[in-house]
Amino acid sequence: MKIDFEHRQAAHCESGVTSNLLYTNSNGKITEPLAFGIGAGLFYVHIPFIKINNGPAIAFRTLPGHIFNRTCKSLGIPVVRKKFYSKEKAQAFLNECLTNGKPVGCQVGVYYLPYFPKEYRFHFNAHNLIVYGQKDDNYLVSDPIMENATTLGTYELERVRFAKGALAPKGHIYYPKTAAKITDDQIRLAIKSGIKKNVYNMLSIPGSFAGVSGIKNTGLKIKKWRDQLGLEKAGLYLAQLVRMQEEIGTGGGGFRYIYGAFLQEAEAYLPGYQLTDSSNLFTQAGDMWRTSAVHAAGIYKGRLGSQADFDIMGDYLIEIAGVEKRAFETLKKIKW
Amino acid sequence: MKKDEIPQDLGALGKITKEVCYATDSSGKYTTELSTGWDVKTTALDVAWTDIEKRIASAKQKVINKEASPLLFFMEYRLMDTSILADYTGFWQWQIKRHLKPEIFSNLSEKKLQKYAEAFNIKVNDLKTMTVHED
Numbered sequence: 001m002k003i004d005f006e007h008r009q010a011a012h013c014e015s016g017v018t019s020n021l022l023y024t025n026s027n028g029k030i031t032e033p034l035a036f037g038i039g040a041g042l043f044y045v046h047i048p049f050i051k052i053n054n055g056p057a058i059a060f061r062t063l064p065g066h067i068f069n070r071t072c073k074s075l076g077i078p079v080v081r082k083k084f085y086s087k088e089k090a091q092a093f094l095n096e097c098l099t100n101g102k103p104v105g106c107q108v109g110v111y112y113l114p115y116f117p118k119e120y121r122f123h124f125n126a127h128n129l130i131v132y133g134q135k136d137d138n139y140l141v142s143d144p145i146m147e148n149a150t151t152l153g154t155y156e157l158e159r160v161r162f163a164k165g166a167l168a169p170k171g172h173i174y175y176p177k178t179a180a181k182i183t184d185d186q187i188r189l190a191i192k193s194g195i196k197k198n199v200y201n202m203l204s205i206p207g208s209f210a211g212v213s214g215i216k217n218t219g220l221k222i223k224k225w226r227d228q229l230g231l232e233k234a235g236l237y238l239a240q241l242v243r244m245q246e247e248i249g250t251g252g253g254g255f256r257y258i259y260g261a262f263l264q265e266a267e268a269y270l271p272g273y274q275l276t277d278s279s280n281l282f283t284q285a286g287d288m289w290r291t292s293a294v295h296a297a298g299i300y301k302g303r304l305g306s307q308a309d310f311d312i313m314g315d316y317l318i319e320i321a322g323v324e325k326r327a328f329e330t331l332k333k334i335k336w
Numbered sequence: 337m338k339k340d341e342i343p344q345d346l347g348a349l350g351k352i353t354k355e356v357c358y359a360t361d362s363s364g365k366y367t368t369e370l371s372t373g374w375d376v377k378t379t380a381l382d383v384a385w386t387d388i389e390k391r392i393a394s395a396k397q398k399v400i401n402k403e404a405s406p407l408l409f410f411m412e413y414r415l416m417d418t419s420i421l422a423d424y425t426g427f428w429q430w431q432i433k434r435h436l437k438p439e440i441f442s443n444l445s446e447k448k449l450q451k452y453a454e455a456f457n458i459k460v461n462d463l464k465t466m467t468v469h470e471d
Contacts, residue, residue, distance in 0.1 A: 011356040011357065011368070033366070053384065053415065111414075112457070117348045117351070119385060239384055240380075242380040243380045243381060247381075257337060257357070258358050260358070260360075260366060279366075287337060290376075293376050293377070296376075297375075297376040300383045
């Protein structure tokens with residue numbers, strides 16, 4: 001059983017999966033940046049009182065599942081998504097989809113994902129991949145972050161689909177329900193709605209843990225980390241920040257570059273709104289995030305470590321918050 | 337980031353696959369380029385793992401000193417806290433905390449030990465003896 005599906009590598013798993021699952025519907029027009037932007041993927045959140053891997057809980061993107069859901073909804077494509085208590089039912093449903101010729105998206109945990117390098121195996125449960133067929137005892141798998149398509153055994157796939165811990169996937173499976181064609185007008189509407197949603201998420205969520213105020217708040221916290229945590233632990237915290245920001249799946253600069261690419265592509269659909277100018281601001285923000293990562297590396301490598309170094313690090317984030325605030329306020333003011 | 341500034345340092349992932357980065361070309365237009373890694377983030381990952389190794393070593397010492405049961409060692413080894421382990425085994429967190437005491441652990445039934453062994457992907461005997469087979 002082989003489904004007509006071509007593996008295409010992407011930077012980020014969920015927007016890659018979304019773009020690849022919508023390939024036929026959109027005739028390849030929904031690129032990864034478009035999927036990311038329409039899905040309002042850009043975010044920042046620093047959740048207080050929660051630790052992940054003994055470090056701060058920070059994310060640069062929206063909640064898992066939202067990008068696929070929002071992108072399909074905005075484009076008028078109905079979605080099928082299911083979670084399961086029973087592993088047997090989850091597998092039976094998957095097999096049924098494949099028999100019907102549908103490639104499907106699956107949410108998985110990476111801890112027991114065999115083709116991942118050991119260094120990357122944490123209990124991170126919001127990874128996404130596409131299953132597009134079966135061959136002998138193996139499932140054919142297209143993991144967007146990998147250069148080539150790969151395979152997983154029945155047990156291997158079951159284990160990652162039923163990984164446990166925070167955001168446990170519970171066999172989560174999803175795909176576009178119909179092969180309806182996506183028109184350029186739909187794309188235009190979807191881009192506007194995606195930008196509006198992202199403006200809200202970054203500027204208007206109450207409290208100081210999310211959006212641009214979240215970035216500023218982390219900046220203020222970093223200045224206190226050296227005294228509060230001691231140099232070693234503060235270094236660990238910064239390393240975790242850098243990993244969330246730059247690791248595989250981000251496209252670099254905490255997803256800011258992908259968003260920049262999205263706005264450039266959006267300009268082609270919606271000229272006259274100076275979206276390219278806004279794109280430049282996100283490129284600038286991405287560059288600043290990377291500069292701050294180099295500084296952070298100086299601290300966790302032990303080359304830097306004074307309070308002044310932590311102050312500089314905190315100021316980087318406060319400055320970034322300013323740039324992103326300006327960028328989103330510009331987008332907010334657009335009269336569509 | 338400019339396309340020609342994309343770092344190409346070899347990291348753990350770079351040995352298995354290259355990753356897609358978004359960057360701008362000479363005319364400022366976004367494009368994608370493959371990268372083998374960036375030493376800034378490779379070091380960030382190294383720092384995290386050095387810390388984990390330390391935790392594993394300290395857990396091992398505690399087990400040897402009879403201050404904790406082998407459960408603690410394998411929790412650190414598998415990066416699990418009581419909440420993740422509870423999800424994998426079906427035990428309550430307070431039960432796991434009890435089982436972390438050596439005197440209670442040594443009286444656990446084979447059935448309970450089997451649950452832990454499955455969660456850690458090891459054999460019951462290895463769980464009792466704190467034996468690790470690299471996988």
